[in-house]
Amino acid sequence: MFPAPFEYVSAHSLDEALEVLESRAGEAKVLAGGQSLIPMMRFRLAQPQVLVDINPIKLLEDLHEQDDALHIGALARHATLEFSPLIQQRYPLIADVSRVVADPTVRNLGTLVGSLCHADPAGDFGSAALAAGAEVIITSSRQHRSLPVDAFFLDTFSTALEEDEIVTEVRWPKPKPRSAGAYLKIERKVGDFAIVGTAVQMALDEGGRIAEAGIGLCAVGPISLRAKQAERLLVGQSPSAELFQEVARQAARESDPTSDTRGSKEYKQDMVRVLTLRALQRAYQRIQAA
Amino acid sequence: MAVSSTQVSVHVKINGQEITKECEVRTLLAYFLREQLGLTGVHVGCDTTSCGACTVLLDGKTAIKSCTVFAPQVDGHELLTVEGLGEADHLHPIQQAFWDCHALQCGYCTPGMELAVLALLQRNPNPTDEEIRFGLSGNLCRCTGYKNIVKAVHQAAEIMNHPSTSQSVTL
Numbered sequence: 001m002f003p004a005p006f007e008y009v010s011a012h013s014l015d016e017a018l019e020v021l022e023s024r025a026g027e028a029k030v031l032a033g034g035q036s037l038i039p040m041m042r043f044r045l046a047q048p049q050v051l052v053d054i055n056p057i058k059l060l061e062d063l064h065e066q067d068d069a070l071h072i073g074a075l076a077r078h079a080t081l082e083f084s085p086l087i088q089q090r091y092p093l094i095a096d097v098s099r100v101v102a103d104p105t106v107r108n109l110g111t112l113v114g115s116l117c118h119a120d121p122a123g124d125f126g127s128a129a130l131a132a133g134a135e136v137i138i139t140s141s142r143q144h145r146s147l148p149v150d151a152f153f154l155d156t157f158s159t160a161l162e163e164d165e166i167v168t169e170v171r172w173p174k175p176k177p178r179s180a181g182a183y184l185k186i187e188r189k190v191g192d193f194a195i196v197g198t199a200v201q202m203a204l205d206e207g208g209r210i211a212e213a214g215i216g217l218c219a220v221g222p223i224s225l226r227a228k229q230a231e232r233l234l235v236g237q238s239p240s241a242e243l244f245q246e247v248a249r250q251a252a253r254e255s256d257p258t259s260d261t262r263g264s265k266e267y268k269q270d271m272v273r274v275l276t277l278r279a280l281q282r283a284y285q286r287i288q289a290a
Numbered sequence: 291m292a293v294s295s296t297q298v299s300v301h302v303k304i305n306g307q308e309i310t311k312e313c314e315v316r317t318l319l320a321y322f323l324r325e326q327l328g329l330t331g332v333h334v335g336c337d338t339t340s341c342g343a344c345t346v347l348l349d350g351k352t353a354i355k356s357c358t359v360f361a362p363q364v365d366g367h368e369l370l371t372v373e374g375l376g377e378a379d380h381l382h383p384i385q386q387a388f389w390d391c392h393a394l395q396c397g398y399c400t401p402g403m404e405l406a407v408l409a410l411l412q413r414n415p416n417p418t419d420e421e422i423r424f425g426l427s428g429n430l431c432r433c434t435g436y437k438n439i440v441k442a443v444h445q446a447a448e449i450m451n452h453p454s455t456s457q458s459v460t461l
Contacts, residue, residue: 003316005316006315006316008296008298010362053362102339106339108352
């Protein structure tokens, strides 16, 4: 299984990469970790005529906190996130996800930004980015812009990225006081796609009520989904077992899975309920423990 | 403007040896290593990024699946394959431990497994059973049931942490 022939460009600066994307718009594809793109090319589901390898652009390996966000560069690997003390201490949601994406060897090359750009609804980071309210930073020779991740996912494998654009980084909101997140997923075996995954991020106010809440659902719709109504049920309320159960039932109602070899629609919806409940409990426990 | 091409010259240091070789850009690293350089210790199992049989070490520390990397991507880098890990009369402690603990049966997964073990032990010299199983979850073995592999990793860790006191068992 070899990919169709293509031209290869090793880009050593962002300008170089953008130049190729502009001059070969529609024919070129960016290669970061390649752990989804290369299999897609091997199955000939993707047949770019030009592959722009951005791996030599060291600047894109960036991972640091600045102002109100964690800046995650386009080449920050899953493994870098997984083993980062900063992530382990301050970003439990990212830490959870980065331990369960694919398998450890794939995580050495795969990237969070690449995962979002691939826009597979079964990609773990899509739901987590929704729950956290992450922002996608986009650039081209024409313009710089940013989009909330909600506006970035358009359809299965489709994003708002134009043909000459590249995502240089994702900005992940810095943790607020009394906040935490959690990600849980069910998979048949390591490295398989998620059957269901749920991501939760929440912050409490000084009085202990829920000030902000995000719930993202993985692999239960054509894109990564935000459970909006379930989120609304949380805001302004005091955390309780009954509330979390009600929210979890609502999240299940908002999911839209299809029956396949990994399970029936009904089973998956019920697993959304179970995982949402557990993720809410875990996030809340983490807030209390902090 | 960056130069694009369909044919490239790849310069890479493999198992300590500098090599330059022409190849088509779409050549996957596993096939580059096996077919162009004769390093057939790099096994191709699933060929779809699942099984880890093709695992090699990039730049001395990063385990990668060579079926999911294009050969030109390693231009200017260093690689270690099982051929560079040890020799028949002087096995690497990981290889010796696999031998001693019967951590292989058919041997197909072994080269990739051993390189994944090396990367794991470099990061975590004293892993627990759970950390070993988690760390090697990208490498599939259909023979051993993994129990003896876990045992071998403990033995290898022991030997690598105390190289002077515990000599490997003679062949």
